[in-house]
Amino acid sequence: MKPPKFMYCDPDTVEDAIALKSRYGHDSLVLAGGQSLMPMLNMRLANPDVLIDINGISDLKRITRTGEVLEIGAGVRQSELETDAAVADAVPLLGKVVPYIGHIENRHRGTVGGSLAHADAAAELPCAAITLDATVVVQGPSGRREIAARDFFEGFMTNACAPDELVVAVRFPVASAASGSAFVEVARREGDFALAAAAAVAEVGTDGRFTALSIGVAGIAATPVRATVVEEALVGQAATAENIAAAAKRIADRVTAGDDLHATGTYRKHLAATVVKRAVVAAVADAQNRSNGS
Amino acid sequence: MTTTENSPEARYAGDTRTVTLRVNGQEVTREVPTRTTLADFLRDDLDLVSVHLGCEHGVCGCCTVLLDGGSVRSCLMLAVQAQGHEIETVESLSADQNNLHPIQEAFAEEQGLQCGFCTPAMVLRTKEILADGQERTDDEVRHEISGILCRCTGYQNIINAVQNAGRKLRCGGAGGCGSAHDEAKGA
């Protein structure tokens, strides 16, 4: 249980990190917070020739709000999102999602960019990113490009980065004052990966009908999934518990995860509908609280 | 980046690095293989064997140390990554078994340990969470220590120990007004 030999590189700049990635491509791995990669190295499931440690790149550690966009550097630690006032104010959903990532000992090291790049379908931040229509900023030898979160998660543990590109930041649209948000997760034990989890952001008009709704679901397929079928069924409808429960059942069709050690496929379908229902109900309550409070 | 000398990896040659960090209040400089984990460095190079390795892949939490005051799993860091940082292990709390730290006293009084394998991690995590000086319920403590597995105690006595330690620390350390609390408890 010791890491294999590798050439250890700890560049100070994004440019140097990319130069290393360009040169070594698939023979290299990027070490961010290490909460997924270090276990893989210790168990020798990963055996890179070159390990590119990006923890020393200070440019990746910024959180900046520009108008209606909150940009979080890839190197920002997950635990910072739990305590940062600017994050809580701009994108309240993040503060609700992050406490479910592993345990605090993991979040003190784990990074925002690392979780997105790792692209685990059961992970919380990728689910939040698709729910919030975030944009992932990646940089390669020819510059930066922006990828919509929906397109970033391509498949099982697979993202849309080229081998010479690095995730450098993620941009979240600032939440509208009228919206409410919620996150609901079911796991076998606290800190475990989700059997199923749902994030929801809802806006409800004065007539009690949904004017906007976005729902992301984790743990049910090869990537995090937007519950478009549920969103479409509910927008324009009254935000009642009955309507929400009925529409939430539609997510079952999107569940492709089958039986495994932790749950059967049938149970996951049931669970997906349950977490979607609970997340939407809670997001509606949150929206009402926020509008009553203001 | 046309010549090898200017290439970004020119300065990364070699399987070892010199690291300088502070460990339990003292500056330490050592030559370490770059692939050595922080846990192995603390145990094998610095003899800090309170750092227990249960799983070596981030599941059990027994290797928890404080990095700049925050708990981390030392099996999931490389020693070279601790360059310039401050590390605390449970050895820093008390060097003298007749003069324990209030948190250690509380674990002893409440029998918050059996085999002791998870205990250094639990004690350090307790130190971290009690820094806010707040009282906490059983449920809150249960949540806060959930990153460390204990195979023995069933956790309840650890929770009692965390709460007891909190009372001791709020009263200004060991002894303090402990007896007054004991009376209040009995009343």
Ligand code: FES
């Ligand atoms: S030994 Fe590090 S978490 Fe188990």
Ligand code: FES
């Ligand atoms: S006392 Fe034995 S593992 Fe906790």
